[in-house]
Amino acid sequence: VDLSTKVAGLSLPNLLFNASGVCCQTEADLKLMIESESGSLITKSATYEYREGNPSPRYLPLPSGLGSINSMGLPNEGYEYYLNFAKNYDYSSKKPLFISLSGLSLADNVKMCEAFVAADLPCVLEVNFSCPNVPGKPQLGYDMEAMENALNVLAPLIKKPFGVKLPPYFDIAHFDTAAAIFNKFDNLVYVTCINSVGNGLAIDFETESALIKPKDGFGGLGGLMVLNTALANVNAFYRRLPGKQVIGVGGVTSGKEVFLHVLAGASAVQIGTTLKEEGPTVFARINKELTDIMIAKGYKSLDEFRGKVKTL
Numbered sequence: 001v002d003l004s005t006k007v008a009g010l011s012l013p014n015l016l017f018n019a020s021g022v023c024c025q026t027e028a029d030l031k032l033m034i035e036s037e038s039g040s041l042i043t044k045s046a047t048y049e050y051r052e053g054n055p056s057p058r059y060l061p062l063p064s065g066l067g068s069i070n071s072m073g074l075p076n077e078g079y080e081y082y083l084n085f086a087k088n089y090d091y092s093s094k095k096p097l098f099i100s101l102s103g104l105s106l107a108d109n110v111k112m113c114e115a116f117v118a119a120d121l122p123c124v125l126e127v128n129f130s131c132p133n134v135p136g137k138p139q140l141g142y143d144m145e146a147m148e149n150a151l152n153v154l155a156p157l158i159k160k161p162f163g164v165k166l167p168p169y170f171d172i173a174h175f176d177t178a179a180a181i182f183n184k185f186d187n188l189v190y191v192t193c194i195n196s197v198g199n200g201l202a203i204d205f206e207t208e209s210a211l212i213k214p215k216d217g218f219g220g221l222g223g224l225m226v227l228n229t230a231l232a233n234v235n236a237f238y239r240r241l242p243g244k245q246v247i248g249v250g251g252v253t254s255g256k257e258v259f260l261h262v263l264a265g266a267s268a269v270q271i272g273t274t275l276k277e278e279g280p281t282v283f284a285r286i287n288k289e290l291t292d293i294m295i296a297k298g299y300k301s302l303d304e305f306r307g308k309v310k311t312l
């Protein structure tokens with residue numbers, strides 16, 4: 001069976017890669033991704049300056065096994081580190097490169113995009129709209145006016161095809177409003193759904209304490225528990241963004257959830273919590289599981305069932 005796919009004009013030998021933030025902060029992490037059976041790789045969201053991030057514990061798998069919680073606080077090496085990585089990347093390799101940018105202000109996003117545009121590299125830029133915005137204001141992805149203003153500045157600046165990373169939405173009117181904004185930008189060629197489900201709280205029964213240190217224990221939720229929200233966001237934007245693509249992420253533990261993400265409309269599928277817990281061998285395992293599922297169901301390629309989720 002053929003697990004290859006195209007996203008933003010890039011050809012991926014298979015549809016799987018890392019969720020931004022997992023196994024992608026340092027060159028050592030990114031080397032593990034290059035050596036893995038993933039079809040691509042994306043860097044940790046970059047800010048203009050290096051960031052240490054929040055105090056630990058700041059990421060934990062949940063005792064229930066149903067997912068994870070994190071309040072990393074955007075730890076990253078600073079955008080020039082990833083620009084340098086992108087300049088030295090072997091673009092003749094079969095794995096295309098995605099770069100995630102998450103400026104703490106529109107001005108920072110502009111400066112970082114200008115630097116990448118000036119370098120004119122084959123990697124694809126993805127702007128993270130789930131990034132913390134002005135304190136006291138909602139994250140960019142939940143401020144529709146601010147999101148449109150940012151795209152009015154960044155889309156023309158980036159010029160080439162690019163993508164955005166979106167928080168989960170939970171209201172049909174929000175899917176409609178967000179999609180109407182994205183449809184105004186021709187070079188916004190894909191959306192990645194979903195980022196973690198924001199501001200969950202994990203409490204330990206024995207110690208009666210929050211599990212993570214930052215933000216009184218509040219953090220983004222990932223893993224199997226967010227699968228159905230992820231599938232809804234993938235399918236909602238698949239239906240609303242004709243001519244654009246969706247990268248699905250959220251809740252992937254096996255080939256089965258990858259199959260569901262593609263049924264919902266995903267062109268590629270990212271793995272976060274399960275990659276963090278299992279390591280990069282997860283890609284070989286899940287590619288095999290998906291292959292077995294496709295053989296059992298009689299599909300030879302992803303196109304045969306992409307977006308074909310039935311309704312009753």
Ligand SMILES: O=C(O)c1[nH]c(=O)[nH]c(=O)c1Cl
Pocket residue numbers: 021045070071072073074075102128130131195196220
């Ligand atoms: O705390 C983080 O670094 C973080 N954590 C997430 O779950 N999603 C993000 O986009 C970011 Cl930027």
